[in-house]
Amino acid sequence: MRNPLRFTLVVVAAVTTVAVVRADKNIAPHPNDLKYPTLDYKIPPAAQFNEKLSNGVSVYITEDRMLPVFDMRIMFRAASAFDPPEKVGLASLTGEELRDGGTKDLTPEELDEKVEFLATRITTNIGETSGMAGLSLLSKDIDEGIGLFREILKNPRFDETRFRLAKDRRLQDVKRRNDSTTNIERSEFSFLMDGEDHFSNHYSTTVSLNAITRDDLIAFHKKYIHPGNMIVAVYGDFNRKEMIKKLEKFFADWPAGEPAPKTFPKPDFTPKPGVYMVEKEGINQGRISIGHKSVMRGSPDEFPLIVMNGVLGSSGFHSRLVARVRSDEGLAYNTGSAFGQGEYWPGDFRAWFQSKSNSCAYATKIVLEEVKRLRDEKVEAKDIEDTVNYFVESFPQRFPSRLEVVTTYMDDEYSGRDSAYWLTYMDNLRKVKADDVQRVAQKYLHPDQLVILAVGDVDAMEKGGHDKGPDLHFSTFGPVTKLPLRNPETMKR
Numbered sequence: 001m002r003n004p005l006r007f008t009l010v011v012v013a014a015v016t017t018v019a020v021v022r023a024d025k026n027i028a029p030h031p032n033d034l035k036y037p038t039l040d041y042k043i044p045p046a047a048q049f050n051e052k053l054s055n056g057v058s059v060y061i062t063e064d065r066m067l068p069v070f071d072m073r074i075m076f077r078a079a080s081a082f083d084p085p086e087k088v089g090l091a092s093l094t095g096e097e098l099r100d101g102g103t104k105d106l107t108p109e110e111l112d113e114k115v116e117f118l119a120t121r122i123t124t125n126i127g128e129t130s131g132m133a134g135l136s137l138l139s140k141d142i143d144e145g146i147g148l149f150r151e152i153l154k155n156p157r158f159d160e161t162r163f164r165l166a167k168d169r170r171l172q173d174v175k176r177r178n179d180s181t182t183n184i185e186r187s188e189f190s191f192l193m194d195g196e197d198h199f200s201n202h203y204s205t206t207v208s209l210n211a212i213t214r215d216d217l218i219a220f221h222k223k224y225i226h227p228g229n230m231i232v233a234v235y236g237d238f239n240r241k242e243m244i245k246k247l248e249k250f251f252a253d254w255p256a257g258e259p260a261p262k263t264f265p266k267p268d269f270t271p272k273p274g275v276y277m278v279e280k281e282g283i284n285q286g287r288i289s290i291g292h293k294s295v296m297r298g299s300p301d302e303f304p305l306i307v308m309n310g311v312l313g314s315s316g317f318h319s320r321l322v323a324r325v326r327s328d329e330g331l332a333y334n335t336g337s338a339f340g341q342g343e344y345w346p347g348d349f350r351a352w353f354q355s356k357s358n359s360c361a362y363a364t365k366i367v368l369e370e371v372k373r374l375r376d377e378k379v380e381a382k383d384i385e386d387t388v389n390y391f392v393e394s395f396p397q398r399f400p401s402r403l404e405v406v407t408t409y410m411d412d413e414y415s416g417r418d419s420a421y422w423l424t425y426m427d428n429l430r431k432v433k434a435d436d437v438q439r440v441a442q443k444y445l446h447p448d449q450l451v452i453l454a455v456g457d458v459d460a461m462e463k464g465g466h467d468k469g470p471d472l473h474f475s476t477f478g479p480v481t482k483l484p485l486r487n488p489e490t491m492k493r
Helices: 004-025 090-100 108-117 139-154 160-175 181-194 206-211 214-224 240-251 302-314 320-328 357-376 381-398 402-415 425-430 434-444 458-463
Strands: 050-052 058-063 069-076 121-126 131-138 230-236 274-279 285-293 335-339 348-356 451-456 480-483
Touching: 058 240, 058 402, 069 139, 069 402, 090 121, 090 131, 090 139, 090 160, 090 214, 108 139, 121 139, 131 139, 139 240, 160 206, 160 214, 181 274, 181 285, 181 348, 181 451, 230 240, 230 402, 274 458, 285 357, 302 320, 302 335, 302 348, 302 357, 302 381, 302 425, 302 434, 320 335, 320 348, 320 357, 348 357, 357 434, 357 451, 357 458, 381 425, 381 434, 451 458
Parallel strands: 058 230, 274 451, 274 480
Antiparallel strands: 050 058, 069 131, 069 230, 121 131, 285 348, 285 451, 335 348
16 A cells, blocks of 8 residues: 555655756856946935035035934034143043033933933034034924033033042043953054154043043033034934024024134154064953054045055955955954054054964964065956955945935035045046055055054963964064053053
């Protein structure tokens, strides 16, 4: 007697086999063989969004009725660059307490309750070269939200209790500076690139924080946070003409003060090449940064430099550092490079990785080989094409909504970049050829000027012992200077 279950399984197997055979005939090409149309993504020009209010404030404004939301961003010319030397941390504290310290008519607790009731998000902060305030909420609450936002920025209370709590938190943060090798690496590399005296390397200390008073916050706010220092971006569910009227009202009876400087001093410092090793006990991995000074933004070689750095380490798995240090050798999970083109002073070229202590020297050797190879050998046209396509195809991700478009144009006006920059961005990338990449590599990459910073267990890193380079030591790369950790409360050695 025929087994019905066995018969069913045979039929199913036969049908499955036929389906597989049929699918094989129509299988899609390998992803590498797929052809796509040329990406022709464009963002609208800045002029389409820009308005000037009657008081001269520049506004970038765009409607979007898809969702009932509203966002407002304000950049203002307040910065830690303006901190008095004896009160470093003043700008940052002022930025924090704008939001957290209440308003003239609302205690901090009442302000918090009002923000929570509106289901809004209001943020304020002041960084190295700029300040930023943001408002996000449902569009039905625009009028109330904007009114509250204005009070926070125009009439802050700077509540004494909240101010003391903020200072106490920062004093605790100061003590923990050396807990993270990431923080140590970042600060030490900046010192090695720009020196101890540049304002970007001025850190708040126990002494400077204790010197700051509530009156200092009030004076800083009065001097820097006013319409004469502001640029605005607004986005969301509103009528453009009506929103302009609301913004006129937002700034009404708010006098503009003296404009703050639009530029900042450059470091008066020349990095000294060599190997610098900073001791951080109790860890089994080292953090390595390798680099030198780069260029200012607006260089005529800007786009060849972007592509060059993409080939080296900033185009993900396409890049040589990721391919060799991570994929081929398995030495690091996170590696890459950046060729910073500074807004106000020259940026830094930096390549980095984190690896086991005994493999740090060997991985450093690989990075130096790849830097040299970019100078000595012309990059293949296919690698240039892949790198350019990486940047071109990721370009739309910079602008997932119109909010990012208007905030980008706001930021560009603040820093002085030509508003047409993004309109020709992809075309300028596509113009880059292999000859351009080798030319800028030879012109801007300087192996003889490299600073190599290693943070971790210095003895273990210096000992080396990796299987593929057992006799390789950091002294191979230049004179070694061993540095103790800085005092976290003074940032001095």
